[in-house]
Amino acid sequence: MNLNIPVIRLLVAKDWQLFQKQLAIYVLAGVVALCFLGLAKPWAFYVGSLMLIIVMVSVACFSISTSLMVERKEKTLAFVMSLPVSPLDFTAAKLAGNIITFGVPFALMVLGTLAVVLFTQLPDGLFVYSLLVFAYILFAFSISLAVAMSVESEGWGTFAMIGTMVLINPYLMALSMVPAIKDRIGEDALVWTTPALAILAALVLLSLAVVAATAWVHARKPAFY
Template sequence: MSLNTSVVRLLVAKDWQLFQKQLAFYVLAGIVALCFLGVGKPWAFYVGSLTLLIVLISAACFSISTSLVVERKEHTLAFVMSLPVSPLDFTVSKLVGNLLTFGVPFVLMLGGTLALVLFTPLPDGLFVYTLLIFAWLLFAYSISLSVAMSVESEGWATFAMIGPMVLINPYIMGLGQLDAIRTYTGKDAIVWTTPTVAIMTTLALLAVAVIGITTWRHARKPAFY
């Protein structure tokens, strides 16, 4: 099957236009969260960390719901089907569009957080810990996006968006129980241990596998339904 890149670009641009105003709000809220993190006080660090997680989770859910769940609910897919677009084109456009709209605030917040760790009095040991948390958010987003693309039920799609993101709390608690991670978070040095590398590698591979399987499954469809 060939990919109609011109149509894909138009569909991606459509999703981007739907999200750009909210994207600016999420980026602004993320900057506020980073400002709290940079204060260096325990209370400000807690507020900033919590706000940053809320911003990223909200951005992820909004990106998926706007381009997939709301589109199904408002039956705008019929218009897309009237275009010279194949199931592969539609699948690629949705994946690229969602990864772009979520990727912008994700990358900005990741870069900002890592910069704060490296260039402020915050312990450098938080560098690896930050990557572990962002790795989970990216994995959870890939799960949410794949399920939302694969099911027609709004309820299941909503559950898939919220469920993996909510599991960030037990995930963080689990990281805190590992001596190979907990021991170095307060140190003023970046230390890579076998568990940290294993966790990040596993989450990255799972995220790629989930997105790849979803793309392959939808690309094989001869029609949208």
């Protein structure tokens, strides 16, 4: 089955235009968080890092809930079905739309965080640690997106988003128990260790696998949702 690329582009553009103002606010909040981080003071680092995590979690939840869950609740799917679009086209558009609306702020915050770490008085050891934190957020987003697209229950979708994001605290605690990671955070040098590389690679590959599996499953469906 061939993809209707023009219609997919229109659907993705629709989502982006609807959400771009809200996403700009999230990015602005992220910039404020990065400014706190750049002060390189203990209190500012705590406020900035906490604020940055909250912003990224909020972006992920906003993208999924508004594009999928709210759309189902408001029953706007009937409009989409009136277009020359197949279930495969709709799946591709929803996946691409969610990845873009989350991915743009995510990429900006990743690059901004790494730049702050490298060009301020913060220890360069935070570079690898920051990537590990962002890798988990990416993984949590992928799981939440897969669940939201696979089940029609708003409750299960919300549970997946909250559950995966709440688990970031145990994840951070687990990282702090790995000497090869914990001992490098305060060093003023960028050092890649085997555990850090393994965790980073695993989370990125799992995220890609979840999205790919979601696309494959939905591509085989003969009907919408």
